[in-house]
Amino acid sequence: MNRLxxxxxxxxxWSFRHSPxxxxxxxxxxxxxxxxxxxxxxAPYNPFDPxxxxxxxxxxxxxxxxxxxxxxxxxGTDNQGRDIFSTILYGARISLFxxxxxxxxxxxxxxxxxxxxxxxGGWVDSLLMRVADVQLSFPSILIAxxxxxVARGFIPPSMREEVAIWVLIVSIGLSDWVQYARVVRGAAMxxxxxxxxxxxxxxxxxxxxxxxxxILPNVMGPVLVIATIGLALAIIAEATLSFLGVGxxxxxxxxxxxxxxxxxxxxSGEWWILLFPSIALLLLALSVNLLGDWLRDALNPRLR
Amino acid sequence: xxxxxxxIENLTxxxxxxxxxxxxxxxxxxxxxxxAVADVSFEIKRGETFALVGESGSGKSTIAKMVVGxxxxxxxxxxFDGHNMTGTAGAEMRDLxxxxxxxxxxxxxxxxxxxRVGDIIAEPxxxxxxxxxxxxxxxxxxxxxxxxxxxxxxxKFPHEFSGGQRxxxxxxxxxxxxxxxxxxxxxxxxxxxxVQAQILNLMKDLxxxxxxxxxxxxxxxxxxxxxxNRIGVLYLGSLVEVADGKKLFSEPxxxxxxxxxxxxxxxxxxxxxxxxxxxxxxxxxxxxxxCAFHPRCPLVMPRCKVDPPHRVETPTGYAACFALEKQPx
Numbered sequence: 001m002n003r004l005x006x007x008x009x010x011x012x013x014w015s016f017r018h019s020p021x022x023x024x025x026x027x028x029x030x031x032x033x034x035x036x037x038x039x040x041x042x043a044p045y046n047p048f049d050p051x052x053x054x055x056x057x058x059x060x061x062x063x064x065x066x067x068x069x070x071x072x073x074x075x076g077t078d079n080q081g082r083d084i085f086s087t088i089l090y091g092a093r094i095s096l097f098x099x100x101x102x103x104x105x106x107x108x109x110x111x112x113x114x115x116x117x118x119x120x121g122g123w124v125d126s127l128l129m130r131v132a133d134v135q136l137s138f139p140s141i142l143i144a145x146x147x148x149x150v151a152r153g154f155i156p157p158s159m160r161e162e163v164a165i166w167v168l169i170v171s172i173g174l175s176d177w178v179q180y181a182r183v184v185r186g187a188a189m190x191x192x193x194x195x196x197x198x199x200x201x202x203x204x205x206x207x208x209x210x211x212x213x214x215i216l217p218n219v220m221g222p223v224l225v226i227a228t229i230g231l232a233l234a235i236i237a238e239a240t241l242s243f244l245g246v247g248x249x250x251x252x253x254x255x256x257x258x259x260x261x262x263x264x265x266x267x268s269g270e271w272w273i274l275l276f277p278s279i280a281l282l283l284l285a286l287s288v289n290l291l292g293d294w295l296r297d298a299l300n301p302r303l304r
Numbered sequence: 305x306x307x308x309x310x311x312i313e314n315l316t317x318x319x320x321x322x323x324x325x326x327x328x329x330x331x332x333x334x335x336x337x338x339x340a341v342a343d344v345s346f347e348i349k350r351g352e353t354f355a356l357v358g359e360s361g362s363g364k365s366t367i368a369k370m371v372v373g374x375x376x377x378x379x380x381x382x383x384f385d386g387h388n389m390t391g392t393a394g395a396e397m398r399d400l401x402x403x404x405x406x407x408x409x410x411x412x413x414x415x416x417x418x419x420r421v422g423d424i425i426a427e428p429x430x431x432x433x434x435x436x437x438x439x440x441x442x443x444x445x446x447x448x449x450x451x452x453x454x455x456x457x458x459x460k461f462p463h464e465f466s467g468g469q470r471x472x473x474x475x476x477x478x479x480x481x482x483x484x485x486x487x488x489x490x491x492x493x494x495x496x497x498x499v500q501a502q503i504l505n506l507m508k509d510l511x512x513x514x515x516x517x518x519x520x521x522x523x524x525x526x527x528x529x530x531x532x533n534r535i536g537v538l539y540l541g542s543l544v545e546v547a548d549g550k551k552l553f554s555e556p557x558x559x560x561x562x563x564x565x566x567x568x569x570x571x572x573x574x575x576x577x578x579x580x581x582x583x584x585x586x587x588x589x590x591x592x593x594x595c596a597f598h599p600r601c602p603l604v605m606p607r608c609k610v611d612p613p614h615r616v617e618t619p620t621g622y623a624a625c626f627a628l629e630k631q632p633x
Binding site for chain 2: 217
């Protein structure tokens, strides 16, 4: 198709094809994402179906047949006899979902407030940016923990399990919007003073339309870069919270939950329960991060 | 006069350039104001090109922005075809907005890089709800044709065009709402000299065809000479002289105008010695007392340092200078 052909010829595509790191990182991220999305079809077992679990299968080392049942698992099993490979696929699904949702939440909030601050200026701008400064002076994981804790206090215990994942998304998103707001505000202030915006104002285009149709498309470049790097950060933040035991409930373990469970068995010799989920998290965060770094360099004309 | 399309009376604009409130309190400083435009009055007749010239910081662009309503006036009135623009709002203002347009200085900044040329040109048509559907596409094609581009160019993005072509697109956008009056803020100063002439001639042709009225802002005297019927010379926010186009060059009245003309490079190589402009434009936050030009003026009199000069009739128009006033008999 013509449009595809044009995309293939664009500067970004050229830079992508000529960056082996970007190609490998994109391939890796794509494999992990596809594996996570299609986990129910790919995974050899369903680790969350109690009827398929056999406690006798517990602590099977990777690649070796179990002493009692004779079953062999690629990455071994955990204490309850769950296949590690399958739990990683399902765990990555939750990690990725939380990561994407948190980034989208932070992005929408940050872009909205950033555009408002950049366009209006004056006291609106000062107020929003001081709030952002205050929030930036705390580590974001601390903010997420705080919001998570406060939000749980308002939710009746019977509903906590169901909404835990949404509370987690909002906590991580709220701890991360500042980045987007600052970048968008700066870019919006630059675009606002450009003559094409003045041209739209001369004909009396509604301010909301100017902001959304003229300014927003021109500030999306840097936003995409921080969103990519932000995805890696959100996945790690989710893993950290789950590792600390405040994230997703144990019935829906993410990669962080798996690592928390695994580290209890490290010193008793069952290393695979910790190692494989950790490698999966590492590969996921690394590939997304490398993609973000490449995108930042590719979109920055001064680094070419 | 009935044929005045735009009438500007006592137009003044201050900018607040004070430090933030806290700094002012701590450093015990007063608020500071910069007078960008001071008590400017002139008229533009229907169908003529009125040019404003002046050095950087003389307030040319500020006047242009006030005329199109991008910034408000501190004092004075702008009357467009009998409507006072400062007091108009809503549907009436919308109708007025359709009738005037602006062409900007930098064609690389005045077109949204993410929009297709067709959408850029059609924006005024959509905003004022002039046409619908396929008519818009046809009209955009016509406009592109008018400014010397192809109707197929509507599908392209601005970065695929050169500076001159982009300025043609900007002109097409300005024409799309069928305006009567166009404010041109240094429309050629960002272009190569060879392209400047093409754009200026295009603008002249369009004026003849459509009966447009131009307010033409420039610092380039040769461009102004080519375009303008009447010329106003600005110095530090004040209009020092207004004269008919060609006569300003042959019979400059105000000492500042003479100084500007003496500084123009002489391409005919007539051997005339070029006199550089002496001195710098003063700081508009602390303008000189009396006539703002007196520190640089060769004809300075004691009176110039005390009173601001008033407008006097000259053979070519009018000017504000005590040296031009008839000596009391």
